[in-house]
Amino acid sequence: MKSSKVVKNLQEAVALAGIKDGMTVSFHHHLRNGDYVLNMVMEEVAKTGVKDLTVNASSLFDIHAPLIDHIKNGVVTTIQTNYMSSKIGKAVSNGLMDNPVQFRTHGGRPSDIVLGRTPIDVAFIAAPSADCMGNCSGKYGKSACGSLGYAVPDAMHAKKVVVITDNLVQYPLLDWSIPESYIDYVVAVDEIGDINGIVSGTTKITRDPVGLVMAQRAAQVIKHSGLLKDGFSFQTGAGGATLAAAKFLKDIMLRENIKGSFGLGGITGYMVDMLEAGCFESLLDVQCFDLKAVESIRKNPKHQEISSIHYASPSARSAVVDSLDVVLLGATEVDTDFNVNVHTDSNGYIMGGSGGHSDTAAGAKLAMIIAPLFRARLPIVTDRVNCISTPGQDVDVLVTQAGIAVNPKNKELALRLKDAGLPVVDIHELKAIAEKITGQPKPLPKGDKTVANVIWRDGTVIDTIKNVPTEGGVL
Amino acid sequence: MADIIKRATAGTMESSDAYVEISPAEGLEISLESVVAKQFGTAIEAVIGEVLQECGVKNAKVTVIDKGALDCVIRARVETAVMRGRGE
Amino acid sequence: MRRSMLFLPGNTPNMLINGSRLGSDALIFDLEDAVSPAEKDSARVLVRNTLRYMDLGSCEIIVRINSIDTDYWKKDIDAILPYSPALILLPKVNCAQDALIADEYMTEVEQKLGLEAGKVKLMPLIETALGVENAFSIATATERVAALFLGAEDLTADLRCKRTKGGAEINYARTRLVMAARAANIDVYDTPFTDVNDDEGIRVDAEYAKALGFTGKASISPRHVDVINEVFSPSERDIAYAYEVMEAIRIAKEQGRGVISLHNKMIDAPIVARAQQTIAMAEEMGIRRG
Numbered sequence: 001m002k003s004s005k006v007v008k009n010l011q012e013a014v015a016l017a018g019i020k021d022g023m024t025v026s027f028h029h030h031l032r033n034g035d036y037v038l039n040m041v042m043e044e045v046a047k048t049g050v051k052d053l054t055v056n057a058s059s060l061f062d063i064h065a066p067l068i069d070h071i072k073n074g075v076v077t078t079i080q081t082n083y084m085s086s087k088i089g090k091a092v093s094n095g096l097m098d099n100p101v102q103f104r105t106h107g108g109r110p111s112d113i114v115l116g117r118t119p120i121d122v123a124f125i126a127a128p129s130a131d132c133m134g135n136c137s138g139k140y141g142k143s144a145c146g147s148l149g150y151a152v153p154d155a156m157h158a159k160k161v162v163v164i165t166d167n168l169v170q171y172p173l174l175d176w177s178i179p180e181s182y183i184d185y186v187v188a189v190d191e192i193g194d195i196n197g198i199v200s201g202t203t204k205i206t207r208d209p210v211g212l213v214m215a216q217r218a219a220q221v222i223k224h225s226g227l228l229k230d231g232f233s234f235q236t237g238a239g240g241a242t243l244a245a246a247k248f249l250k251d252i253m254l255r256e257n258i259k260g261s262f263g264l265g266g267i268t269g270y271m272v273d274m275l276e277a278g279c280f281e282s283l284l285d286v287q288c289f290d291l292k293a294v295e296s297i298r299k300n301p302k303h304q305e306i307s308s309i310h311y312a313s314p315s316a317r318s319a320v321v322d323s324l325d326v327v328l329l330g331a332t333e334v335d336t337d338f339n340v341n342v343h344t345d346s347n348g349y350i351m352g353g354s355g356g357h358s359d360t361a362a363g364a365k366l367a368m369i370i371a372p373l374f375r376a377r378l379p380i381v382t383d384r385v386n387c388i389s390t391p392g393q394d395v396d397v398l399v400t401q402a403g404i405a406v407n408p409k410n411k412e413l414a415l416r417l418k419d420a421g422l423p424v425v426d427i428h429e430l431k432a433i434a435e436k437i438t439g440q441p442k443p444l445p446k447g448d449k450t451v452a453n454v455i456w457r458d459g460t461v462i463d464t465i466k467n468v469p470t471e472g473g474v475l
Numbered sequence: 476m477a478d479i480i481k482r483a484t485a486g487t488m489e490s491s492d493a494y495v496e497i498s499p500a501e502g503l504e505i506s507l508e509s510v511v512a513k514q515f516g517t518a519i520e521a522v523i524g525e526v527l528q529e530c531g532v533k534n535a536k537v538t539v540i541d542k543g544a545l546d547c548v549i550r551a552r553v554e555t556a557v558m559r560g561r562g563e
Numbered sequence: 564m565r566r567s568m569l570f571l572p573g574n575t576p577n578m579l580i581n582g583s584r585l586g587s588d589a590l591i592f593d594l595e596d597a598v599s600p601a602e603k604d605s606a607r608v609l610v611r612n613t614l615r616y617m618d619l620g621s622c623e624i625i626v627r628i629n630s631i632d633t634d635y636w637k638k639d640i641d642a643i644l645p646y647s648p649a650l651i652l653l654p655k656v657n658c659a660q661d662a663l664i665a666d667e668y669m670t671e672v673e674q675k676l677g678l679e680a681g682k683v684k685l686m687p688l689i690e691t692a693l694g695v696e697n698a699f700s701i702a703t704a705t706e707r708v709a710a711l712f713l714g715a716e717d718l719t720a721d722l723r724c725k726r727t728k729g730g731a732e733i734n735y736a737r738t739r740l741v742m743a744a745r746a747a748n749i750d751v752y753d754t755p756f757t758d759v760n761d762d763e764g765i766r767v768d769a770e771y772a773k774a775l776g777f778t779g780k781a782s783i784s785p786r787h788v789d790v791i792n793e794v795f796s797p798s799e800r801d802i803a804y805a806y807e808v809m810e811a812i813r814i815a816k817e818q819g820r821g822v823i824s825l826h827n828k829m830i831d832a833p834i835v836a837r838a839q840q841t842i843a844m845a846e847e848m849g850i851r852r853g
Contacts, residue, residue: 209585213586377511377543377544402584437580439515442514491577492576545580547615547617550612550616555605
């Protein structure tokens, strides 16, 4: 019997895990832009001289920019991820890689792992606390990030699993996120991340007047949707306007004494406020966004950690998104068929990804997009989005400051909102209103090379992203 | 019409605004940097040229850093820079 | 219909171009306190261009120019007047003479540029003790004065007292202004409530202003606009009663009766006038909703 899985250092763990050319290594993103683990692992891996690796990371942030060099050196040749912020995104859009990036969703990734479509050879799990046998948790320690939900499918299905922690505690660590039964090796390091990048101190609602107007409208749409009653369930993004909408929704729920069932998602302090005020019976949490959420998941038994499988996997027997009433989401572009782009920016560069966007939109009874009529002179509504992240069939409503567009498939909802005196307009009209103000933008030039495939939650490729032909921004 | 007699600026680098710098020069020299250059670059350059013509500016170096400003804002910032550059 | 008026800083493009979507009946483009002396020129051009080129929908536009003791106010009028805002909000009006000076210059510019005489109205901003005491003579100084506007921040400074949420210190000024404006048969608007985050406070303050007789209320935050609109809108009961009044008049006329009563109450001219106002407002709200 082994009495400890703790190995000397990362170098030994990498050696023991037996990483070879062409293998897949995986990472989770709970430490977000404060994560040190992906970089330190890849540096050790690169030292062994292996090539042609696939990196499967639930999300990639700017802090992971050293990955660009590993790609240039041939250490990494394929990336699978659900979200990629702009530093790596720009390099990819400029044609960094020969193999297109595989974008999945937060539900599609665990689904493909469980189904064996994307096998993982070695999973590296950054753990804010762990014991010598690998029981680990995100709730405790100096680098506490709360939920470890995205790491669960990797732990369950990778051939080898390495836990990396900066807080090795006495066996057994209770209240684990992932149990020792899945873990092969444990490595103790000084720091797994920078706490300032892991969680924000507080997430503040927007002071932008347009954002506030949209948020108020969105709360009114929910109020009059017919879904806001006892047992109501809700998810919202962490963007300024969507958070503000949660605040206005809370006011309505308290005023009308509505007792909701659960809040879902990436959880912010605002959702915690709603739980504590009695708006919900529980919070189901796959990712904490701020310190208040981390504290709540640690202390409040009604605030429950869930895995990404449980959150959103389309091949699970069921997932929480299937029971969701309303989700509030953002967009960089929406087209007149209600397709939404959250992958690329106004110049065509990758700067995001679906995350849970497509999953929650598919699952929720009412999927709402909040976006301004135009952003820095670019109308939000276009004839065709530059990239389909979430298909229009799953999007019910677009809320802008100039009116609310309802997907024509929802005739009843449109009538309800009109009867409530809300400004319902045709989505084509929103496009026309915006273009009257901004002028008509020239279409973006696209390159010939496919730099990324957008894989919908069922495994089909719903769109491809092309390279950006020339350096934009300067004439 | 009076010439541009000194370097002057107008506007800000905030979103939906434009920052304009004008200085004395021989002939007209316009340079534009814009967050929406791909979609509106040609249109913005035309607007800048139009305002300079309306103001009767024939000799100046004009640099515009555009943060997604609407035409009416770009017009205002260029006009203000011209007035300031003339010492008005 | 002018229930709410939202102040927007005159040199901030992002606010000016989005202002008409913030739910306010009227917008006040501010060239005075919201603009530093170094940017007076750029704000003036920006506000002028916004009036000239932007479609501001059904929003009524008011421009707060600089006061007549500055070097800016005439340039402000020169730039703004040709693009016909509904009102010029003239700050620091102490007496009828101040309003007359502005009126005369506006007339001069109208004549010079061939603009329609008296089209752009004047709204004196009363924000000094002297201004409050002269309220009626200011309200009746010229035909151009269409409304009075109370500014409590400067007023309390002039009174050497603290501005409080309860507003006891401005009670006299509020009632005095309402009295003066109503005596002159013009509109009167209440000072903004300045705590942006106090959602209950704004409601109490707006309801109090409405109860005193104010036509509407200004705001410095879009967050207050909905509440102000709600408070200054006729209630469903008011609207139903107004239609009943008009119906009673119609029937009485048909029957050739001179004296009209409804629910055992005499319907006299002021009640009819109020009913007509209520219906006009309800219809306008209906159209806005459409």
